[in-house]
Amino acid sequence: MAASITGELTKADTAREAWITGVGIISTLGEGAQAHWRALHAAPGPGDAVTWSPFVIHPIAALDLDKQIPKKGDQRQMEAWQRIGTYAAGLALDSAGVKGNAELLARMDMIVAAGGGERDAAVDAAILSGLRKSDRPAAFLNERLMNDLRPTLFLAQLSNLVAGNISIVHGVTGSSRTFMGEESAGVDAVRVAQARIAAAQSEITLVGGSANADQISTMLLFAMGHRLWKGELRPLWERAAAGGGLASGSLGAFLVIEEKNHALARAATPLVRLSAVVSGQARRVPGAITAMLEGLWGRIAPHLEADRLAIISGATGAEPATAEERAFLSARAPIAIRATSSHLGHGVETQFPMNIALAAIALQQGRIFPSFDPTGFEHAMDAPLRQVVVTSVGHWRGEGLALLEAVG
Amino acid sequence: MARYLDQAGRPIVVVTGMGVVTSLGIGTADNWRKLIAGESGIHTIARFATEGLKTRIAGTIDFVPIERLSSPDLSERLAEMVAQEAIAEAGIGTRGDFPGPLFLAVPPIELEWPQRQAVADASGAYDTITNRDLMRGADTGPFDEFYQRFMFASVADGLAERIGTKGSPISLSTACASGATAIQLGIEAIRRGEVEAALCIGTDGSINPESLVRFSLLSALSTANDPPQAAAKPFAKNRDGFVMAEGAAALVLESLEHAVGRGAKLFGVIEGCGEMADSFHRTRSSPDGRPIIGCIRNAIADAGLTPDDIDYVNPHGTGTPENDKMEGLAAAAVFGERAKQLPISSNKSMIGHTLSAAGAVEAVITLMTLDRQVLPPTINYQVPDPALQLDVVPNVARDAKVRHALSNSFGFGGQNVSLVLAREPK
Helix, strand or coil: CCCCEECCECCCCCCCCEEEEEEEEEECCEEHHHHHHHHCCCCCCCCECCCCCCECEECCCCCCHHHCCCCHHHHHCCCHHHHHHHHHHHHHHHHHCCCCCHHHHCCCEEEEECCCCCCCHHHHHHHHHHHHHCCCHHHHHHHHHHHHCCHHHHHHCCCCHHHHHHHHHHCCCCCCEEEECHHHHHHHHHHHHHHHHHCCCCCEEEEEEEECCCCHHHHHHHHHCCCECECCCCCHHHHHHHCCCECEECEEEEEEEEEHHHHHHCCCCCCEEEEEEEEECCCCCCCHHHHHHHHHHHHHHHHCCHHHEEEEECCCCCCCHHHHHHHHHHCCCCCEEEECHHHHCECHHHHHHHHHHHHHHHHHHCCCCCCCCCCCCCCCCCCCCCEEEEEEECCCCCEEEEEEECCC | CHHHECCCCCECEEEEEEEEEECCEECHHHHHHHHHCCCCCCEECCCCCCCCCCCCEEECCCCCCCCCCCHHHHHHHHHHHHHHHHHHHHCCCECCECCCCEEEECCCCCCCHHHHHHHHHHHCCCCCCCHHHHHHHHHHCCCHHHHHHCCCCHHHHHHHHHHCCCCCCEEEEECECHHHHHHHHHHHHHHCCCCCEEEEEEEECCCCHHHHHHHHHCCCECCCCCCHHHCCCCCECCCCCECEECEEEEEEEEEHHHHHHCCCCCCEEEEEEEECCCCCCCCCCCCCCHHHHHHHHHHHHHCCCCHHHCCEEECCCCCCHHHHHHHHHHHHHHHHHHHHCCEECCCHHHHCECHHHHHHHHHHHHHHHHHHCEECCECCCCCECCCCCCECCECCCEECCCCEEEEEEEECCCEEEEEEEECCCC
């Protein structure tokens, strides 16, 4: 049975449009729209090939946490992934001009795409070593867990506690939902946020995600699935020849999505219109991803202006997903394609909101950033940019597309 | 046409099928019989050694055969059982083809100790095992099965494949409010006109030594181990924490128009839902109760009702000193003097706290309460708390006339959801 598709195109000029009025992004490239736009004009860096050698990660750039998480007590109660998410959410609220607006934040909705939290590596190591030597391993495990786990570590492990921390630090309390499920969580978070606004279920929503590459849980999972790139990093489209692989990236990316008239009423500056988000989940037999992407593309195709359109791909580098996405993208030639994970690494749940933010920035600039793809798959584009399609193909499951359009 | 729309012009959302499994048993009929008999499903933990633990009781589900025991495996198995019960009752779709999306409340998934040990073994390291060793073990070992099992999307993926739900399945967490959030997402999708039917499931099979220790270290759990059946004491003065439990519940939601169109039997109506997050603290609610009061008021307003219309409350009612105090305060604020007479009984006194599943489990029990017009009791209510002037339906079930009921779910991390349920469309 063919998997079905969820999500609708919101036609421009209908009564309710979803505008993006704020973006907050942090990654290995730095902090904020300008830093990212600048960095995307330089060749991708090599990442950190030492910490998790032979695997490569893209660690988060240095952050001055006090700027977005003013209380030291709050900083202490979070682990890295929560600080990344809370920081990026603060940037998004600043960007939308709503930071500290208590009345608005109290009715602002929130959807966070999150994985899981951190572990205490020292405690885990001591337990694993001790379990082998213990003649009563079950009692040993209980004793060590009871005595060695920090009580507050739990609060840095629960998926919904990125959202919880955003409520506490920034005061976003209208509603709060956390979607889990790797890349699909990011796609569906943005899709549901957009659909709720189009259907008058929300006026303004904070949506995004947070990922810390420098932690054992995700790294271990990717390694067990043999999805990681090993050795000196190569640009994304070059990796297939060597079997493919992803480089994990630390990312924080949040968007403020707002109903057009709500934005106009508070004289907010629209960055772009989020016209459509569509998602699906193919049974991954050969050809299924390509077919799913074709089906999703069919949903938004009537609205596309090919000569003013670019595609920002969320391709992970992991195979066979990336090869299938490539086959789909090949058929879209000569539309310019840019795979951002060459620059940023792969941030799982956060990749899609991050790429939507980068699309919004490019549309603001009126052009797509240059390609550094040595394979020639990513075409140059000189024409003014009016539309961007963002893709997501999960390294294991889940496919999605978003259409963003310049406003005015 | 208008009779299919609610007071706000939105499609009315009805429940046409339900399924439930708790520590009391399998299925709505068996659970209901035991709930109104005031039985407890809480017992001494036999699944793993409890030596050295302060809490040695839980509502684990040990009567469901399962090939491999892990949180995602058991959570998926329980979810599939309740989904099958709900879909069979609804008589919707065909086997392996459900005509709507899946919204799944599921515990956060992570590698557990047996798998971590297997990876450590594969590393060849012995004395001290570092992250680097684990990565080497993971990279060299045959662990593709672990990889697929411990992905956050894996439980929903397995369910979506076998049940044949449509579109990208959504896995979600709002901690102890997750089950209610899953229902809320289904309601919203139907109200948007995006879908005619949705399958909303809350499931939790996550009791293992580490999950128990985590809650224990937050001082959230009852340590009244003996007798286990008496440990969960919501609203009683001697309440000393919640009792972890496993369970699952599924609801088939449909637009009223769709349900009537295909001649489906209606089990109830979801009239309203409300949310409000708390910005006070990671585990404690605002001392003034403003977020949970606002959450309840939002749900009642969303249903087009006033507090006077609510005849019964199925509370979050965990049995922690803090939760029940705040919930009593919220009831007084929302219902005023009526709060003293308004029945409010906690299912958790019998089934324990089913965590990610609780919101869905308790919505199903509330719908049965509306259907049978009998209020399940709050058991273990021996020492009234003078600070809580509430009718908790102490110890014995009671007949009642219930038209509209409220079901509350409040989560760690400050995520609160309330639902308003009814037997019949207005």
